[in-house]
Amino acid sequence: DTGVSQDPRHKITKRGQNVTFRCDPISEHNRLYWYRQTLGQGPEFLTYFQNEAQLEKSRLLSDRFSAERPKGSFSTLEIQRTEQGDSAMYLCASSALAGGWNEQFFGPGTRLTVL
Amino acid sequence: SQKIEQNSEALNIQEGKTATLTCNYTNYSPAYLQWYRQDPGRGPVFLLLIRENEKEKRKERLKVTFDTTLKQSLFHITASQPADSATYLCALDIRNNDMRFGAGTRLTVKP
Numbered sequence: 333d334t335g336v337s338q339d340p341r342h343k344i345t346k347r348g349q350n351v352t353f354r355c356d357p358i359s360e361h362n363r364l365y366w367y368r369q370t371l372g373q374g375p376e377f378l379t380y381f382q383n384e385a386q387l388e389k390s391r392l393l394s395d396r397f398s399a400e401r402p403k404g405s406f407s408t409l410e411i412q413r414t415e416q417g418d419s420a421m422y423l424c425a426s427s428a429l430a431g432g433w434n435e436q437f438f439g440p441g442t443r444l445t446v447l
Numbered sequence: 448s449q450k451i452e453q454n455s456e457a458l459n460i461q462e463g464k465t466a467t468l469t470c471n472y473t474n475y476s477p478a479y480l481q482w483y484r485q486d487p488g489r490g491p492v493f494l495l496l497i498r499e500n501e502k503e504k505r506k507e508r509l510k511v512t513f514d515t516t517l518k519q520s521l522f523h524i525t526a527s528q529p530a531d532s533a534t535y536l537c538a539l540d541i542r543n544n545d546m547r548f549g550a551g552t553r554l555t556v557k558p
Binding site: 435 | 451
């Protein structure tokens, strides 16, 4: 296992289109996080899963965003009816909560550009 | 409101000097705090974790302090090198190992 992977690495779409991103976490990790990051800002929490259960969703996340983690393995993040303000880097991270400390391992991110 | 603030967006220092980055927070009571490094176009990479009952933690040239009274963590890089140039992020455990990140400080170490 070489770490967290994300696909695609880059996505350019037109406003109003739907997009879906995939994240494959480190295999033994039970927690999976989605973040959004814009230039000059830190990662902004979107949602996280423990195994297949979505435990928290940011209040900043509109109903156009949905995430799934079927079977507690990979996860998908879908954005419907994209807007220009959705342009950002979308980061996925996973953690094992080994010893109770949540060291997160990040993927390379998916850069979304909405035209 | 809850805030995580990192000092100045950018910090420039000369090679060999000690870089000190600050993370202040309000209206949180984290059980622990983490520091990450992020290079352009890449995801953050974990560096250090410090628990609420620890005052200081060291790893090679890195040192982190955590003052829960001041609600502040300091991150030091001693004998800095140009390769240390990156953005450094602090992250707080806000509850149940749910993490929140600061905006980061961009460090540039000049030769």
